Structure formats: structure tokens, C-alpha cells
Amino acid sequence: MTKTVARGLSLLLCGTMLAAVPSFAQDAQTGGTLRVVTYEPLCLDQNEGSSRNTQTALQDVYDRLVSEDLEGQFHPWIASEWAISDDGLSYAFTIRDGVLFHDGTALDAEAVRVNLQRWVDDKGAGGVPVESVAVDGNVVTVTLKSAYSPLLHDLSEPVLGFVSPASIEKYSKEDRCTGGPDITVGSGPFKVVARTSGQDLILERNDAYAWAPENAVHDGAAYLDRVELRFLTEDAVRVGAVESDQADIATGIPAIAVEDVEANDSLTLLRTEQPGIPWSFWVNQSKPALADVKVREALRIGVDYPSLIEAVFLGTATPAYSALTPGISFGYDAKLEGSWSYDPAAAAALLDEAGWVVGSDGIREKDGERLSLVSLSAVNWNNQQRELFAQGIQANLQQIGVEFTREVLDFATVDARFKANEYDLVDTSQSAAEPNLLFGAFQSEQLWETNTNWGFVNDPALDAELEAALATTDRDERIGHYVKAQEIIKDNAYLIPIANPQVLIAVNNRVQGVTFGTSGQVGSYYDVWLQQ
Template sequence: MRRFRAPLAALLLLPLLAACGGTSAPQEEPAGSPAKGGSLVFGVNTEPLNLDPHASPQDVTGLFTRPVLDSLVALDDKGDIHPWLASSWEISDDGLTYTFKLRTGVKFSDGTPFDAAAVKTNLDHIVDPATKSQLAAAAFGPYEKSTVVDPQTIEVKFKEAYSPFLAALATAYFGIQSPKQLALGPEALAKKVVGTGPFVIDAFVPHQGITYHRNPDYDWAPAIAKHTGPAYLERLEFKVIVEDAVRLGALTSGQIDAIAGVPPVNVKQVEANPKLTIIRKQAPGGNYNYYPNNEKGVFTDQKVRQAFRDGIDFATVVDKLYFGAFDPAFSAISPATAGYDKATETQWKYDPEGAARLLDEADWSAKDAEGYRTKDGQRLTVRWPFLKALAREQRGTLAEQVQAEAKKAGFDIQFVDVTPNDFTPKALAGDYDLIDFSWQRADGDALRNLFAISNIPNPNFFGQNLARWNDPEVDGWLTDALRTTDLAERAALYAKVQQKANADASIVPVYVFTYLLGASKNVQDITFEPQAFPTFYDAWVSKA
């Protein structure tokens, strides 16, 4: 057995977020110690449909639940793993068994004791088919079972070696919830989660926001935090403000303290304001990508997929729409993800003439009166279920611009308006030609979530392989990466996956998401967790 009391350096292939992420704009640090008390209001541009991070398909759920939920381990900016609710752990030599020793004296905010039984209840909840877990279950790999050894010791066993486990465990999607609250069922969990964290939820009102109050008993922050004991803030509020102009106006007028998603067009305006600052953080994991359906429809033909990608000048569209705030993407994963292959940046390019030749070769050589390509009298139509209700970062505007550029290349993009309720059935059934999403995850294993055959969605499982790319060779590389802790070996395997995804045009990389957080200079010490979402345990507001 190998024992770790952390930091656990170089065990996992993890992003060097400090080097690859963004930089913070200079801030005027107020004199004196952090102020205790007060409140912070944070304007957000989207919200989760379900607060239970074990079940939710949305990565933003991690933002809303991290103030409440602690994890067994913590991940720092250098990729090291540290104790949190677990004080230490051992990994068997074959990599199949993880044994965690848990902190003592910890309790959930509802008074329920934190112990090994509570951890087992949480892990079992994630894999329970009734939970219909999406993000969490997909990151759990070949999990087999959990066993309570004694009240402060739990053993987690895998069917196969799974080296990304600790990195996944550090995310809010594996946040430990009160067994008492879990027992209330999915409807209750969708509205409220209860954890051991520094804040406690007061109320979650859909389309309005969520309020929290400080947990006065909190005294088990990880060592990477800037302080110990309860949070500085007495009250924290996330206010849902979808409209960019309204959210920005609330910040500049001083109505709220910080906002997510500063509109790229307004970044320089905010930076020029002596009372405000911009904090940047490039997100790890899957970029904002378009996923053509490789399984059925027009995009089963690799030449058609490549023609769609190469026939649209994505880099220029992204640069103009986002004023350079977001970088164009060239791979499925972002440069902030360890294992990112820089060679992908020159692997493909905008090539309208080449795209036209590919469509000719694929027998889409004829054109109708409107200029769209046709074959056997049928137009080259792309059905795209676009979820407007949850679109952020002007993705709707981006989609319309892509639609216009695609028309020049001969593609007829038809948006299918869907609600959150009917989007999922379409995704599970593969009832689409193109679909879009981003997915932040602090590990190169994000590629397995995006491309493993086992992650192709089906009626019983919402996997992230919405490209429905079925490639046994790629599957083998991804499996090999799970079985080794050698960083160079894993990087080489992940490079192969990225290069083949580009060669096959199995996906269309669009842009690299960078978190643009605008804040009053009175707000201090907002930090970021591994998924590049802001956290507020160390945050405080100057009374100056």
C-alpha cells in the first residue's frame, strides 16, 4: 500500500492552472486584516436546473453548491492533492483500492455526523441508477463498491485501475451531502443540498438566485485555504441576471459586488474603471465545442464533417464576437488541461476551397436555387437543437453567425428550439445532427468522458460522448491512460486522442472559455476551484 498525507504531487495528470490559467488584473489591496462579517452579492449569468451535483448534467451546478459542499480531498493550482474531509489515504499497489481516513469532529449543517457511513451513502447515491447521474457518474470510472471499515475509515474499490479518481473526488460533483437530506429524494435535492461547508443555503428560487448564510461551526478547511475557521462573509447571495447589460450595469452602479461573465465587449471599460477589476481564469477540460453526430445523419461522412469545420472561419468569428477575450479552440480540450497537445493548433485551418472539394467528393456537388448543396434532390441540412434558455456567453449570437457562414459553404443549419425538458430525450436518442456544449473538468481524463464508447448516451445513461464517436483505437488509448500514473505516458496517449479527433473531424472546436469575473476593488480574495469556478470561503469585503 502507498500512503499519502498530501500534497500528492505528480500522481495524476492534472492541469497546471497557475501557469495555464489567466492572470488577475492588479488590485488595490486595502490595508489591515480581512474584515469579518458583511455580505457579498454575486451576479451570475446562468443557473442550474437541479441543485444536486450528483445528478445534474450542468457544470454550473458546481458553482452553486461549492459554498455548501466540502470534498474528501482538495486540488491546488499546481495539481497537488491535499486532505480535506479525508485526513489521509492509501492506494493499493495495483491501483484498485483507495482507503481513506476521515477527519473527526466534522458535522453537517443539519447536525448529522460526518463519518464513513455518510461517505458511502454519497458514493452509492452517485452510482444509483435512480439518481440518473451524468457528470459525476461519468467521472467515477470503473467504480465497484465502497466499504465502511470503521466509523472513520472507508475503502473505495475499482474494477480496474483508475488514476484520475482523486482529481474527480476534489470537485463539487463529488461533494459530500448529508445522508438525511439525500434520503428526502430527488425533488428535495433539486431545491436544496446540505453539506459540511462554510455556508448554508437559505433559499434557492429558480430564475432569481440563491442565498446563503455563514456556517458558524465551520473549522475544517483544507490547508490550501488562506484562513481557518468560519467564512469571513456573514451572507452570500448569487443573483441570476441573464442579460449582460443589466448585470454589468448592476456592477458599475454598485448595486452588486461582483459578476460572472463580464461581456467581452465591456472588458476594457471595466478595467478602466478605478473602482473595478477583472479577474481572469482559463477553464480546464472540454472547450466549447460543436459535436456533429458521427452515428447517423449527414455527418456520418467524415468528409462532410471536415468540410463543415474547415469551411467556416471559426477563429475570426470568435475573435470578432468576443473581442479577443476568448481564444479560438483547436482541440477538444483547453490549453489549461494537462495533456493538451499544442500540435493541434496547426493540425487544421480555415480552408473554404478544400471544404468545397470535400463536399464534391462526398457527392454533395449540386446546388439549389438558394446556394445550398444537394444530393439526390435533398438539401444538405443540419438539425441543431439549440437550448436558448441556458445559452451563455452570447452563444446564441455565435450560433447565428455560424449559421450564416455555413450557408456560404453550402450547409443549411436549422435550429430546433428545445426546452430543458425535451432537450434530454433528443440527446439520449441521438435525434440531432449537431449539438453544442462545454464541460469544465480539471483532468485530461475529460477526453474519456467526451470520446469513450461507453459514454455514448443511451436511454439509460446520459454520457458526454454526444459526438457519438465510436472508435475502438481511441477507446484503447483512453483505457491505457487510466492504468498509468506516468505523466509523460498519459500525455502521449491524450495527444493521440486529440490528433485523431481532429483528423476524423469528430468534433468542431470553437472557443476556449475564460472566466471573466468583474468585481469591486473592495472585494478581496475570491479564489477559484479546479473547474475554474469562483469560490468565496476566503472572500471578504473591505469596509473602506
């Protein structure tokens, strides 16, 4: 499956760069301003708060230790080389010489240590079992408590971009989150020259840049003079901006605009499968009704997901059957496709068997309790299509006697509801290239305080697979464990996958070299250039 994905992606890339590919490096032109309309980052200091949107805006400001390509291979970047001990517990990174932050201070081993230590202290290293971070000359050594094979992947994520320690010391957390020139200081190919909160972020080429990742197309400074990122939340406005040539790239193209963008001669629509966990329902098993696997299964076959996907997503999503999307860099289990199909009669029979009897108002009851389910989602996980889709789910479930309501609330309220365990279902998707995403979503200890096991899944067999997959660096062995994990999740209906979303961006044809990053975000602008 990974092969098909890779092929799909290279087809996409060919589509955009076909003309330039044969003599790509020579043909690239320097100069120009790239205008991008996208979502606003949560926080400009990613250690304090991050989202995929954040990565799109900031991946060119901050450099990372290593670079991951779309095949899941790692390449030297700020670390010129690295060595992993045989027991997989110690990673020694040799830091490249001569790297400078935008403020002129050196990005040396000590600066790397400060950044990694901050990640460990503030974020618990995002669940990575880090024992210590130590410096010896130009070597930074990360020691782990237990083997954790996705470490290189985690270190390659835009979230772990290095911020100038001088800026961390000088500015408060709030200032760094809002960001601005002199505050948002990295070492990347572009530096921040202007920032208006809620409006835009203007980047300018860093002429001193000479430390591009090994897998980049070119060396030295970036091609573009400037990158102007404007933040527009309305889908239709972003589409309008790129259609009227007020922007060169628009992210988050809604399904209903796909036809128009494709019909536009000056635009190209780029799409990729979002890697990670599909848009799904996490099912709260601490609620008695949902602790019954029959009820969970009824929710899975009692809704006509494929037809709804066709009607609502208009070809920009596919039905999901696994806890991982086909876009994940490895480990997707294609065998699960078509594991179930819409069967309202069978769903009703399952609910009957589980003891839920249709009451006077058409909604099922058991021991005086109605089968009424509330699904929670946060505003920033939502979009118009998901809203419409939920109305279809509601109508389908009504027919088998299940009352379904979906509440979309701001993140703080959702967070409080999660903490108070006041929800039956959670609907969202998660994006990352690494199948280890499943650990955070289903391992028995990864509850909401630390991670996203909203379902209170507690299955020793599943835990064993997820933990074993972390203990080995052997790719085939890891794939084996994740395939088993997906089967366990499917067999027990721990997750009800809805749809595999696609990431859609519209790009003006004069823009060359646009790619996707590993977690489905728009890739780095470092190799991007404008035909003049």
C-alpha cells in the same frame, strides 16, 4: 502548456491581491456581506442535478473528501489521509474527527459511505467503475472494478459534496432540489439561512467550521458574515448590478461589456481559460453525409472561425484546434494550434470529391438529398454571442453550398431529439479540469444514454488511448495518451472545435481573495474578505 496556464492564473491572482499579498493572513478583515449576482443552480442537491452554476452557489455549503488545487495536486480535507493500493483498485480514506453537519449530526465515515453509495446507486458513480464502498472504523474504502486514475479528481468535484444523511432521509427529492434552511444541510464554511426559488440563496457563516482543506489560505471560520447569491439570467442586468454597486461580484460577463467593466475604476475583471472541451460541433457520424471524413473536414475549413471569433467574442475567446482547451489542468496538445485555416475553395473541392454537387438553389445534393445540416443546442448552453456566431457560420457555409440551421431548445426537447437521433450536429462546450472528459465524449460505448458521445464515434485506436489513460496514475504517461487521443480526433475530424471560451467575472475592488475553482467556476468564498 500547463505551466503557461498556471502562470497566467497567478498573474491574475496577483492582479487582484497584489496589495494584500505580502501580509495577506494578517490583513484579512472579518465581517461583512458579499453580494453575488449569478445564475440559479439547477438543483440544490447536486446528486439530483448539477451544472457549473450549481457549483458556484453550493461549493461552500458542502465539503468534499479531498481538495484539488489549480496545479492538479490533491490535499486533505474531510479525508485527513488516504492510501492507494499498488494495483490502483482500492482507495482507503481516513476520515477526519470532529466534523459536524450544520444540523449538528456528525460527518463520520458512515455519513461518507452513505453519500458515496448514493452517488453509485443514483448516478452510476458518474461512469467510475466502483465495485463497492465499505466502512471500517474511521476508514472508508472504495474498491474499483478496473483502474481509474481520475478518482481523486472526481471526489474533489463540488458535485460530490457531502449532504447530511438525516436531511436525505427526511426530505423528498423535490424538496431537496428546491432547498432551504434545514433542508440543504452540509458541513461547509457557510450554511443556508434563506432560499427563495428563482430569486436568491442566502448563506451565513458556520462559526463551528474548523476543517478547512489543507490548501486553503486560512483556518477556522470564514471571514464573511453572509453571502447573498441573487439569480439574474439577463447578462446586461448582472453587469448593471455590479456597475451600480448593488452587487460585489457578477459572473458570466458578456464580451460586449468587457470594455465597460475594465474602464470602471471600482471594478476588476477576472478572466480565466475555461478548462475542458472547447465550444465545438460534435458531428453525428450515424448520418451518411457526415460519416464521410471529407464532409467533416469541409465543415472545419469552410468557416472563417478566427475572424468570427474576433468579431463576436471581442478578445474573450481564442480559436480552438484541439478537443481540449488550453485551460485543462494537463494534457493540452499545443502542437495542434493552427492545424487548419479558412479555405472555402478547398472546402468546396472536398465536397465535390465527396460527390455533393451544387443544385439549382445553390445547396449541394447527392442522390436526391440536400446537404442540409441541423445543429442542436440547449437553452442553458447558449448565449447571445453564440447565437450571433451561428449566423456567421450559416453565411459561410451557404457559400460552399451547405445549408446550416441551428436550433436552440429547452433541455427536455433537446434530450428527446438526442434519444431519437434527430440531429446532425451538437454545439456546446464542456468544463472540467480533468482530460478524462474526452472518455465520456468520444469512447465508443459512451452514447447519450450514459454520456455525451453525440457523434457516435467508434474508433478502436481512440478507445485504446482513452482506456489506457485511465489505467495508469503516472501523469506523464497519461499526458502521452491524451495527446495521442487529441491527434486522432483532429485527424479524423470527429469534433469541430470552434472557440476556447474564457470565464469572465467582475469583482468590486473591495472584495479580496477571489479565485477560480478547478473547473473554471468562481472559487470558494471561504478565503474571501471585504475591505471595510
